[in-house]
Amino acid sequence: MRASVGLMQGNEACARGAIVAGCRFYAGYPITPSSEIAEELARLLPQVGGKFIQMEDEIGAMGACIGASLGGVKSMTATSGPGFSLKQENLGYAIYTEVPCVVVNVMRGGPSTGLPTSPAQSDVMQARWGTHGDHPMIALAPASVREVHDCTIRAFNLAERLRTPVILLYDEVIGHMREKVELTDPSQVAIVERPKPTCPPEVYLPYKAGEDDVPPFVRFGEGYRYHVTGLAHDERGFPTQNPRVVEAHQRRLHRKVERHRDEIAxxxxxxxxxxxxxxxxxxxxxxxxxxxxxxxxxxxxxxxxxxxxxxxxxxxxxxxxxxxxxxxxxxxxxxxxxxxxxxxxxxxxxxxxxxxxxxxxxxxxxxxxxxxxxxxx
Amino acid sequence: MRYEVRISGEGGQGVILAGIILAEAAIRDGRNVVQTQVYGPESRGGATKAEVIISDEEIDYPKAGRIDLLLALTQEACDKYSGDLKDRGAMIVDSSQVTALPPGGFTLFALPIIETAKEKLGKGVVANIVALGTIAALSSAVSREAIEKAVLARVPTGTEELNLMALAAGFELAGASSQ
Amino acid sequence: MFDYHEYFRSEMMPHMWCKGCGNGIVLKALLRAIHRLGLSKDRIAMVSGIGCSSRLTGYVDCNTLHTTHGRPLAFATGLKLARPELTVIVITGDGDGLAIGGNHLIHTARRNIDLTCLLFNNQIYGMTGGQLAPTTPEALFSTTTPYGNIEPNFDACRLVQAAGGTFVARGTVYRAIPLEKLIAEGIQHKGFSFIEVLTTCPEIHGRRNKLGTPAEMLQALAKTTLPTGVIHQASGPEYTEAYDGIIAKAQGRT
Missing domain, CATH: 3.40.50.920 (Rossmann fold)
Structure with missing residues (x-):
């Protein structure tokens, strides 16, 4: 593939960026004004051997994304306000269990059903604080079709690098408008993969982080049998209520994002x-x-x-x-x-x-x- | 210079496709372009529109607000979408459909676009391409070469000749009216 | 000689289930079924939701995923699509799978994706202290039905069969060996397998409703009027295989 110039829609740029970033799984639920992302990926993903599924609801779509990511596949879901509200619990799960994924919210007017086909920027605080509990958050807000493409790739790179969900926020106008874009040759785009363990399975601790506070990840089915839970967990991944362990884990999660602030900014x-x-x-x-x-x-x-x-x-x-x-x-x-x-x-x-x-x-x-x-x- | 075009009509007339083709023609001319359209309940039947902003500079605000050229294929679209037309802008209307015109200092081109598509080309569906021809001819938005190539790149295989004829018919209509 | 400890995470013992709880019987039947089929622990993924039964995944030495309340089938669907070569077993309860996660159950059945789902039915929300479940019999008491339950309850097997599940079975913790066989059959079945396991909650549910000792509650299961064994079996296109067809089509190979 070479650099290309053409007319492209914001949501289409998001889908194309995802493919370039290595996304090979999408689970979603139809919602205006984000549906074109799903429609585009339903077409593109199987062409590159990836998989698309339209789930029965927004909650299930977020869950399927996390499941696929634990299977080792870069995953994404996209939605708009009402769906973003529904995804919040599982979004917190992904943060706490450190499962990389990208969640796109094409913002429309709210609250409630609001204005499905009109733009808004009223979910920026929900992106930060929408899920319950203390948690760090990474969110990107592109301002053009080209930037939607590039930020989607960046969102995947950050998600993989830091083992955390990354939210992509843009509004209905950017999602739906078509703009002249010049895309770089995909082979020139830097793609990041999640950090892998160097140790053998017997000594692998799924939540023991190195100096950069990011624990190495190994997908299910590779002989590193481990447990993933949304309960407070120790370095082995097992539930714990030990105050010292719980606090240390919480602080590491925050530090993980905070110390990479310059990389994210x-x-x-x-x-x-x-x-x-x-x-x-x-x-x-x-x-x-x-x-x-x-x-x-x-x-x-x-x-x-x-x-x-x-x-x-x-x-x-x-x-x-x-x-x-x-x-x-x-x-x-x-x-x-x-x-x-x-x-x-x-x-x-x-x-x-x-x-x-x-x-x-x-x-x-x-x-x-x-x-x-x-x-x- | 920022040049704003609004193409309006009713659902099913290919107004959105016309907007996309116009935008792609502008890209072929090496210019910057943003295209937007109506979504949702508003786009299902009834009046609909597509907007194209063409500029040599970066396009900041992506919505049309001071229209340089407005095309209306139906009376309803004309009533609903002609409000933002610049005082000295150009208005192209289908002469059989649009009879009541809004007041304003615009230059009017009342052309038999739909009739030309139906009678001369034998296909009502190409009215949007005839309309594109009139837009290209009556404005400096895009070059003839670019619009021809953009049309060819978008229309279904096997209909290239018909669509090129439709485009040419649009140029002819415009030429006759501006003489 | 079969040794359960080969499959347990010993560091997670003792388990958190109450004395007399039927869940341990299901766990053991499941491990025997896995052993009987000769499955490698590395190639098994177990996915559970929230509730007493869902704590099972913590105790088994394989790839385990303890998800959010009601959602294990959704997580499992994503995992199975990503890794069709893994044997994915879903552990859920009557509250998890039929109330908060009911929508996922019917749609997972409809898709006929190759997952084996064990739904532990103990008629109550045990973990949260004994609230009404969609399976609590009429007139029984729970902490949220202090005057007795007036809601009719679900027949999970009929629900899944109607939704398109291709392997539907019911076992009880009273008959542990037949249960083991049902689970093995379910895992071997290509497509969505659903096994409802009637289990007991003497501590939270039995005591309040004067259902007798743990042993008496087990014996009562022997007399269940619900059909047990394989209730429905059919063949149909399995979802991940069908999706492989989509990939072939999209790549122009068909």
Missing amino acids: AYETFMLEDAEVAVFAYGITARSARAAVRTARSEGLRAGLLRPISLWPFLDLEVGKLAQQVKAIVVAEMNLGQMIYEVERAAQGRARVAAYQKASGEPIHPEEILAALQEVR
């Missing part, structure tokens, strides 16, 4: 060098923010943009630095206040943090962000 800055006011925006909204920044500049306002591509873990350092530089940050998002609380926390009062929020089911227009920028100048 991704963002883009636009005209920030000399900016006095900045927009913090992700996904579809960041595109409008970019247009707003251009116009603001042409009108003499020194504006810039910080666009996180990785939403979780939060970019504390980058936002903290930004708050030192600019006098105000406008957080533009398609919800009534989610990431703004993180920005406020990271800014620590060093810059004014203002909100531009919209929950109408329509994307935020550049002129709306421009007005918000003019207000805080």
